[in-house]
Amino acid sequence: MPKNKPKKFRQDEHIVDNIELNIWEALIPVFALVGMLAYNVYVFGDEAIGGSNQFILLMGGAVAAIVGFFNKVSYKQMLAEVAENVKSTTGALLILLMVGALAGTWLISGIIPAMIYYGLQILNPTIFLAACVVISAIISIATGSSWTTAATVGIALIGIGEALGISLGMTAGAVLSGAYFGDKMSPLSDTTNLAPAMAGGELFDHIKYMTITTVPTILVTLVVFIILGFTIDATGSADTETILNSIDAS
Incomplete structure (x- = not known):
């Protein structure tokens, strides 16, 4: 299935290229995170919250980054979006x-x-x-x-x-x-x-x-x-x- 054409939108007076993902691509990090968390809880039980879950969250972020790279999202843009999200939850x-x-x-x-x-x-x-x-x-x-x-x-x-x-x-x-x-x-x-x-x-x-x-x-x-x-x-x-x-x- 061909990719959707890149859309351009103006944000803070800068032109940003954004490739629109289909629903299944967007859900890949979600399914990966849920699956890894479920496996982690299955293996470690109640001890999963002691630290291993944090590594699973990092791995989920890595999966999302891979999906982003696959869709030509730059590392710099990812960091900018992460910083913006962290700022909103401070x-x-x-x-x-x-x-x-x-x-x-x-x-x-x-x-x-x-x-x-x-x-x-x-x-x-x-x-x-x-x-x-x-x-x-x-x-x-x-x-x-x-x-x-x-x-x-x-x-x-x-x-x-x-x-x-x-x-x-x-x-x-x-x-x-x-x-x-x-x-x-x-x-x-x-x-x-x-x-x-x-x-x-x-x-x-x-x-x-x-x-x-x-x-x-x-x-x-x-x-x-x-x-x-x-x-x-x-x-x-x-x-x-x-x-x-x-x-x-x-």
Whole structure:
């Protein structure tokens, strides 16, 4: 099948030759990357994320470069495109690097324990699961990280849920529901920043359109957990001081 004729388009006042690929040529690097990652996971199992996956990603990039060379794309142009893509994702990468430091700073300075303490004042077995969703969502929006929320507030709420006699699975589900909702809605979230950066959109436009699906979902989730709260038979009381002491010691 003959190649399409080169197209010329003006970009930053420079004429760039671009050979348009057909769909199968464009998918070669994708199939190669997926295949190598699958084989890597098959061979190394859980240890694949320890370092070998990074080499697979580099090999996938090499396959893409070979396809580019085959279609007469210069090495200089490839580097320029890579630099442009990295530039567009710099904000998300910085957020990803700093979110861990932010969570640690909040924990050491007492911000997260204070949030937990005052949030726990309103908890009782009937509204506990719904409160888990709300508290986790607020903390996740503030930190921009669902994992940070689950590793801090989530641990405290699960401990309180056990003290109240509430199912561990229900409590964990409520925490994760709120945490992932907050992660999607937070302008500090790495994935929320990365998606519009890669697509060339605006951050808050991205968040606005995500509310179309995420807000109804979290409302349905809240209704479900409220109903569960009225139906479960919980006994005991939350030992707030013990939970906060365990967080301070961690």
